[in-house]
Amino acid sequence: MNDNDGIAIPPFRQTLDDHDIELVRGRTTTLQINVGLLCNQTCLHCHLEAGPGRREIMDLDTMEAVIDYAGRCDFDIIDITGGAPEMNPHITRLVEGVASLAARVIFRCNLTSIAGGGREGLLELLRSNGIAIIASLPALNAKQTDSQRGEHVFEKSLEAIERLNRLGYGEPGTGLELDIVSNPAGAFLPPAQKEMEERFREVMQRKWGLHFSNLFNFANVPLGRFRRWLEKRGALDSYYGKLVSGFNPCATDGVMCRTLVTVDWDGYLYDCDFNIAVGLHMGGERVHVSEMAGPPEPGSPIATADHCYTCTAGVGFT
Numbered sequence: 001m002n003d004n005d006g007i008a009i010p011p012f013r014q015t016l017d018d019h020d021i022e023l024v025r026g027r028t029t030t031l032q033i034n035v036g037l038l039c040n041q042t043c044l045h046c047h048l049e050a051g052p053g054r055r056e057i058m059d060l061d062t063m064e065a066v067i068d069y070a071g072r073c074d075f076d077i078i079d080i081t082g083g084a085p086e087m088n089p090h091i092t093r094l095v096e097g098v099a100s101l102a103a104r105v106i107f108r109c110n111l112t113s114i115a116g117g118g119r120e121g122l123l124e125l126l127r128s129n130g131i132a133i134i135a136s137l138p139a140l141n142a143k144q145t146d147s148q149r150g151e152h153v154f155e156k157s158l159e160a161i162e163r164l165n166r167l168g169y170g171e172p173g174t175g176l177e178l179d180i181v182s183n184p185a186g187a188f189l190p191p192a193q194k195e196m197e198e199r200f201r202e203v204m205q206r207k208w209g210l211h212f213s214n215l216f217n218f219a220n221v222p223l224g225r226f227r228r229w230l231e232k233r234g235a236l237d238s239y240y241g242k243l244v245s246g247f248n249p250c251a252t253d254g255v256m257c258r259t260l261v262t263v264d265w266d267g268y269l270y271d272c273d274f275n276i277a278v279g280l281h282m283g284g285e286r287v288h289v290s291e292m293a294g295p296p297e298p299g300s301p302i303a304t305a306d307h308c309y310t311c312t313a314g315v316g317f318t
């Protein structure tokens with residue numbers, strides 16, 4: 001047992017050892033780029049504590065270093081995230097720079113920001129390059145969504161999806177992917193993804209005539225703002241208890257850190273976006289993207305901590 005800020009849970013590393021699991025990299029196929037913590041929302045579950053007051057954003061020099069790195073590698077997927085990446089003033093340069101460097105490019109955005117005024121040029125850039133959009137919509141009602149993401153977010157999110165649908169996003173046959181991310185509004189794990197996707201699809205079509213491509217159902221990671229929210233309610237121990245008791249050894253095969261590397265706004269590398277929240281650099285080493293000749297080598301170590309239980313509970317977080 002260890003002491004994780006007062007929580008007695010078996011260390012994640014120990015659990016891996018007990019199951020004879022070696023968590024190391026395979027072939028790194030995905031470059032995730034976090035362009036900064038600036039966001040127009042202050043969502044309760046945000047492990048990076050992004051928000052309107054954050055000043056940590058990727059500058060142009062770092063962006064060029066990231067584009068060069070992507071050009072030196074042969075990633076299958078490039079995944080742009082934040083904060084709200086659309087709020088980074090240099091975002092179009094990044095999108096233009098990486099659009100042709102991977103078969104699949106993903107833009108994770110905040111619906112209320114991407115569809116607000118002044119984003120027409122960026123939306124056209126995404127559309128014309130066939131870049132997939134992944135956006136959060138935690139629930140099918142205003143009460144639950146707004147309590148997690150802020151006042152009027154639900155209403156504005158539906159308007160945004162309508163606008164994206166009009167551009168062809170999420171519409172069958174266009175090849176323009178619009179994926180929805182749903183996450184629980186409280187201290188519990190998400191329900192089964194398939195059923196959730198079917199329900200979202202049926203309700204969104206019937207009530208509002210809206211469409212999307214896929215739904216991903218993610219558990220909240222007990223870090224950052226969500227961790228504090230749990231602590232305030234005295235629910236951190238029980239939440240960790242659910243994650244630990246849901247540990248599924250098979251889920252460790254598919255955790256994203258085996259195939260993904262994340263570059264943070266300052267150009268330093270991590271095994272995933274969650275590790276950014278606790279300053280846990282890639283494999284435990286502080287390496288800048290400009291120092292990397294290529295993708296991390298297969299077999300290289302992955303830095304883990306107890307929040308990794310989020311990725312291995314139930315079917316996992318891949």
Ligand code: SF4
Nearest residue numbers: 255257272274308311
């Ligand atoms: S939190 Fe990150 S490092 Fe840990 S298992 Fe999940 S993806 Fe891997």
